[in-house]
Amino acid sequence: MKKGSLLIILLVIVLLSGIGLGVFYFYYMNNGTEQEPIKQEIGEGILKNYAILKIFYPAGDRLEIYEKKVSSNLSRLDMADILIKDYLAFSGKIDTGVIPEGSKLNSIFVTPDNVVYIDFNRTFKRNFRGDATDEFMLLKSIYYTIMSNLEDIKDVVILIDGKLAETVGGHFFANIPLGSLFTQESSQEAQTDSEL
Numbered sequence: 001m002k003k004g005s006l007l008i009i010l011l012v013i014v015l016l017s018g019i020g021l022g023v024f025y026f027y028y029m030n031n032g033t034e035q036e037p038i039k040q041e042i043g044e045g046i047l048k049n050y051a052i053l054k055i056f057y058p059a060g061d062r063l064e065i066y067e068k069k070v071s072s073n074l075s076r077l078d079m080a081d082i083l084i085k086d087y088l089a090f091s092g093k094i095d096t097g098v099i100p101e102g103s104k105l106n107s108i109f110v111t112p113d114n115v116v117y118i119d120f121n122r123t124f125k126r127n128f129r130g131d132a133t134d135e136f137m138l139l140k141s142i143y144y145t146i147m148s149n150l151e152d153i154k155d156v157v158i159l160i161d162g163k164l165a166e167t168v169g170g171h172f173f174a175n176i177p178l179g180s181l182f183t184q185e186s187s188q189e190a191q192t193d194s195e196l
Contacts, residue, residue: 101123
């Protein structure tokens with residue numbers, strides 16, 4: 001073979017190898033298409049069907065409100081679960097001094113007669129160190145967190161490790177629905193206002 005024909009064959013092989021590598025790169029590495037910049041519609045990624053939950057937490061002798069957006073497609077039970085878990089997390093983060101350290105939610109359920117049962121761990125009762133005002137504000141914040149966010153709920157009951165606890169801190173009965181405690185408070189406030 002002549003040197004000229006060997007050189008032409010070598011050039012053809014190099015040229016075909018280059019074309020082959022180019023085809024491999026564009027079809028297998030780049031999926032054969034040019035990458036377009038990602039376009040995002042205005043408002044895309046924003047939660048469109050949402051509800052604003054109001055989480056009440058004790059701050060001395062009053063209640064403060066923390067708001068959170070959640071999907072409005074959640075069931076009452078899921079919302080109640082989110083409410084109490086966020087209540088414990090947020091109150092622990094700002095350290096109100098009222099929420100017992102180490103408190104956790106064991107479970108939560110809603111009965112057919114629309115009463116929410118909140119089952120806290122034993123630490124919720126054991127680590128409570130507050131006075132009567134602290135206990136009252138603790139129970140009140142839990143009650144209003146549930147009642148102000150869930151429709152058709154009639155009352156709230158607190159359990160400790162799956163059982164009714166007579167009291168959390170020794171000052172108020174917790175083994176009865178909390179509504180009886182706070183409806184008495186509301187009627188006393190109304191009576192005081194009418195006397196003025």
